Amino acid sequence: MPEQKQPIRRAKLTTAPILLSAPLVVFLTVFFFAPLAVMLSYSVRNNEVPSVLPHLSKAIATWDGRGLPPDSVFSALALDLRSNNDSMALGEAARRLDFEVPGYRALLFKTARRLQAEQTSTAPQDELTSIDARWSNPRYWLALNRATASLTPAFFLAAFDLKMDDAGRIVRVEDDRRVYLDTFLRTFQIAGTVTLLCSVIGYPIAFAITVLPRRLAAALTFSVILPFWTSLLVRTSAWIVVLSKDGVVNSFLTRLGIVSEPLQLIFNRTGLYIVMVHILLPFMVLPIRSVMNGISPNYMKASASLGAHPCLGFFKVYLPLTLPGVGAGCLMTFIIAIGYYITPALVGGAGDNMISFFIAFHTNSVINWGMAAALGVVLLSAVLLIFGTFGRLLGFSRIVALK
């Protein structure tokens, strides 16, 4: 009587698995979800300026945003800059403002230095504009106004090549700054191509591993998995040596007389595809192989006994059975591929950079964590969307290999 049996088994099993998985849950929360949430909050956070310029932030809130702000705003800024003794925090505020108007960083530091060096009794407005004429340009005050709002859409807008103009409208950024939409598209295009190539190359390899005698299969598996154990950087550098003008491939081809001039195999899209396919192939082969291993040879025998040509049998019987593996492999390959940045930077050509390059660039080089976080959120959403769609199509349990 199954109705009675099941509740009893469930009750026995609940506490133990929860306790067993507790370390994982704690670990994920502390070291993954919490930092991720903090990082993502940077994408809308806007507290750099208010924390360093508290008086200014209060004063500017009363300004209607037309023309120049009233004297009280000028004097609040002068007061804040004069009393600032945390140059590190000022640096962060200055960077935030530089994102709104280029050159703001230098302007803010110059003004702070001059204000701290000399005490004058002139009116604050004259004092600031005599230090730098830019203070009489409303643009710089509007930027301050935007940077003191409690939350900002600026980074998300920028991730889609949009910005808020001085009148508060959402407009496209200037031609010479449009970069992210194209880069997102390119990222998906490169990842898609790599996934396609991996599936075309990986499928026969996986099949060979399942049908070959044990020893040969083991050797083949080993050669597929070997790249797993080598560092990404080492593999990429090795490919640079192999594919360069004087490299192994080119000298082989020229010596055999197949080509007269060395081929340009690296520092372009071709090189990028070669290297990425090599690195990502295991992620395609392994899931397909695990599905193939579970398919009984009897199915093909049955289709043959019913008179089907092996080709027909393959397409009607075998291929559909392996599709979950192919789907899982494609999903894994694609998701890993869209996160690549070292490889495109090293072996790609001009204009082969992917979106992760910009995330790393904003994190490490220009230190605009808001921008890095916003791009990260967009990329993460794309991954979740793809995962969700594939999950619906294939079944989530298949993807995480529970079935």
Place this chain on the structure above:
Amino acid sequence: MLQDAERMVFFEPFAKEAGVTFSEDSYAGEQAKIRAMVLSKNVTWDVVQLDHAEMIVGCDEGLYQKLDWSKIGYPEDFLPQAVQPCGVGAFAWSFIFAYDQDRITDGPKNWVDFWNLKKWPGKRGMRASARLTLEAALLADGVKNEDLYKVLATDEGVARAFKKLDEIKSQIVWWSTGAEPIERLAAGDVAVTTAFNGRVTTANQNGRHFALVWDGQMYGQDYWGIVSGSPHKDLAEKFLTFASRPEIQSKLPEKIAYGIMNKKAIAMVSPKAGEAMPTAPQNLKNAIPFDAAFWAENDADLTAKFEAWRAR
């Protein structure tokens, strides 16, 4: 290569003299790392070698300590640009271009030639940074040395630099660390490449025949700085004093062909090493000083535009 030379000239002798152990790390301009150290009060680097524009910005923001020059030595012995509030001049570099004489006999002679893909076909190695690359493009477009930064300060000038770069974009291979252009030149992946001069000379000392083109070279300085909150501040100051001593500095050009900043040390360099230095009179003809103040102010903006252009 630079780090190897510095280890022989500065790090090991200092460790011996001061009786301390020295650990080295590589820093490629990731200021985020230093900011994170200073913010979290977990500073693991004491002394960092910085480029000039980074030093100015980091000094403003309190990433580097203001130096007490009375402890460090004799500022009057130094070339004036070596004495800064947060930095002691470490060495002078030059940004030039080079090609392999084993492959090209009658090579390009200036930035205009660098752009000439017809006469000298092949990939061009260029540094993946707006700094120095935009300058090179404007020089190739016929901007006079003395007008260079005036032109670059205008929107039209920036557009002009990108337009010039468009001409060779399909042939550019980007490099980011100083060793890369040399490796690619050696492998024949690039026909002509920009580079820092010291690396090229070192490659030649190791048997290569790379030509250095000094015409239109851009020169600047790197600095030693002390990270704010350095746990070994006294020792760090001692190191800066040690590295500024003329007899110590004068050894650097013998290992790698960079210029040095202590006037007394310059007098002690052998004539052979002196010839390869950026500051040798024949190399300084038509040379342009790198404007670090300009870059400290405009880096964020021009870098954003540069990366947008590069991604297109």
